[in-house]
Amino acid sequence: MSAQAALPNEGSGSAVYILSLYVTGHTAKSIRAVENVRRLCEEKLVGRYKLEVIDLYQQPELAAREQLIAAPTLVKSLPLPCKRMVGDLSNRTRVLAGLGIG
Amino acid sequence: MSAGVMEIQGELAALKARLEDAEETLEAIRMGQVDALVVHGPHGDQVYTLKGAQEPYRLLVERMQEGALTIAPDGTVLYSNRRFAELLGVQLEALVGTQLSVHFHAKDKPEFQRMLEVAAGGPVRREVSFVRKDRSLFPALVSVNALPIDGISGLSVIVTDITDHKRAQEIEAAERFTRSILEQLTDPVIVCDRDGRITNLSRAAEQLAAAPSIGVKLGEAFRLRTDRADTAGSGCSAADIAEEIVKEAVRGKTVQGVEVRLAGGTNGGQHFLFSAGPLLSRDQKAIGCIVTLTDITPRKRFEEQQRILLAELNHRVKNNLAVVYSIAMQTLRNSTDLASFSSAFEGRLNALSLAHNVLTQSGWQRADLKTLAEQVLAPYRAADDTRAIRIDGPPVSISPQFVLPLSLVFHELATNSAKYGALSTSTGELTVAWTLDAGGAAEPLLALSWTERNGPKVVRPERAGFGTTLINYTIAYELDGEVALDYREDGLVCALKFLVRRADGPVLAG
Incomplete structure (x- = not known):
């Protein structure tokens, strides 16, 4: 699965979000997680986020780097603190809280 | 606060965050929100898909329009999707466990064996024919690739039905x-x-x-x-x-x-x-x-020409019969005995015959005036003196309806000259000359002069004979022209003028 990205809007002055979503092919929860996180980013973080979607089937070595134990997992690298959320990200309130978006 | 206490508090916060992450992960697993686990093993990380997570793959393979199979290295079918069974027209249950090669057309079986041998080294693809259950054939593109499953070597096979593609190729070739x-x-x-x-x-x-x-x-x-x-x-x-x-x-x-x-x-x-x-x-x-x-344009033109010619022929035959009848009557009226009738009548019929010859040579199209004059005057030329008769003028092609009257006029003038004029002596001379006033007119004027010289002294006849009547009548009515006879002492001069019709083609020949 190729990485999907939207370039951050550097001139906005708002916090830029660097997100990595680790999925396993097109399993049901992976597909739902991709849909959920993209929708949320387009609604709340338009122009100031970078999202890459990584398929662990294609790059299993990345799981070790991030010390992942389940998929799908969304990792927020920026803004700090680092945060990871496991599951299909369908609980919107929890995801927003995890990302620090009010 | 001492540095030691701050460090301990920092570590505590980090551990707390990791604990939260771990709890969240466990909670997500427990709640069934994940469909894969990453397990660290001696060969690195391995992703294990949980039960139910393979469903999309299964559906993908089952619903694809290509046949998809897993076979053992010896060609035994280990798995087949439903589509391949449909392509062959067999029950899916009857397919697994059989040799895939039995479904190949006989000519392709050796090729399939070769594919099995080389597929371990990399993907291989060939066009082959499969035999359906009803014995009909369908062309297919077969791809074979190595497929390691849990350490067991197998091969994946994708079969694409290319009947439509082949048909399109055939249609294109036919096009x-x-x-x-x-x-x-x-x-x-x-x-x-x-x-x-x-x-x-x-x-x-x-x-x-x-x-x-x-x-x-x-x-x-x-x-x-x-x-x-x-x-x-x-x-x-x-x-x-x-x-x-x-x-x-x-x-x-x-x-x-x-x-x-x-x-x-x-x-x-x-x-x-x-x-x-x-x-x-x-x-x-x-x-x-x-x-x-x-x-059929040439045929139509030929038919039209034939129709015109038949009408013309019909017309001419009737005309000729009338001319022959008229000549016979007039010659009879002007003859004193049977012998003179016979001689004059024969000469005139001969002139008609010559005119027909000229027309026949030109295919009953237009005829050349000079040829016509030459033909009629040929009998009067002395074998040893070709200068006695001079025929001179520009090439003129005349229409068929003018050929017969003109030949008769030439004949009458020549007969008269042979009896009484220049052609009756060895010293006499005859010049037939003409000019054509073309001038771009549709019907140019032809001026023809018959000039005799050095013959016997000419005496104007007391009364007009049949010859003179025929000439006057022919030029006036048949050719719609003018004639002037001048009985000069040193020879007769006959001047003819008539319009030459262009209708059937160019007047000036050559």
Whole structure:
């Protein structure tokens, strides 16, 4: 699965979000997680986020780097603190809280 | 706060965050929100898909339009999707466990064996034929690739039915073939759809059409006319004919040999036989028509010429009989005895015969004036003195209806000269000369002079004989011209003037 990205809007002055979503092919929860996180980013973080979607089937070595134990997992690298959320990200309130978006 | 305490508090916060992450992860796993786990093993990380997570893959493979199989290295089918069973027309349950090669066409079985041998080294793809359960064949593209499953070596096989692709290739080849035939055809051939719109046409037809004609209605692209009367009694127009014939052909009827002519354009006036037949699809349905135009212009011209010639011949025969009758009567009236009648009548008939010879040589078309004069005067030339008779003038071609009267006039003048004039002595001279006042007129004036010299002294006759009457009558009524006879002492001079018709072709020959 190729990485999907939207370039951050550097001139906005708002916090830029660097997100990595680790999925396993097109399993049901992976597909739902991709849909959920993209929708949320387009609604709340338009122009100031970078999202890459990584398929662990294609790059299993990345799981070790991030010390992942389940998929799908969304990792927020920026803004700090680092945060990871496991599951299909369908609980919107929890995801927003995890990302620090009010 | 001491540095030690701050460090401990920092570590505590980090551990707390990791604990939260771990709890969240466990909670997500427990709640069934994940579908894969990453397990660290001696061979690195491995992703284990949880139960149910493989469903999308299974559906993908089951619903794809290609046949998908897993086979053992010896060709035994370990797994097949439903689509492949459908392609073969067999039960899926009957397929697993069998040798895949049994479904190949005999000629492709050795090739499949070779594919099995080389597939371990990399993907291999071939076009082969499979045999369906009903013994029919279908062409397919087969890809074989190595597929390691949990340490067991297997092969993945993807089978793509290329029947439609092959058919498209065949249609394309047939199109090319048809196109090349169309281009080579010398007769115009036009292919139309059910509405009579042109979809294809031969190069000869393209040249006939007034403008680019693909997509145009047949009747608009080719301005055809027919002399055939329709129900209203008037001639059919192009659109009528085309529409009517296309309809008939699309109904499956073959229409043959309707005579049409092309109106306007550089090819206007050409005559064609218009034939059409249905264009049939694979299931024998008429999907349009094929129209052939056979050029019959030369035939039509020949028929027209023949018709004119027959009418002309009929007219001439009647005229000639009348002329012969008239000559016979006049000669009889002017003859003192049977011998003089016989001689004069024979000479005049001979002049007519010579004139016919000249006409026959020219195919009853226009004849050359000089040839005519030469033929009539030939008997009067002395074998040893060719200068006694001079024939001089520009080339003039005269129409058939002038040939007979002129030959008779020449004959009368020559006979008269042979009896009483220049041709009666060895010293006499005769000059037949003419000029043509062309001047661009449709009917140029021909001025011809018959001049005799050095013959016996000429005496004007007391009364006009038949010869003079015939000359006067012929020039005045047959040629619609003028004649002047001058009985000079040293020789007769006859001046003729008449208009030469251009109607049948150029007056000036050569």
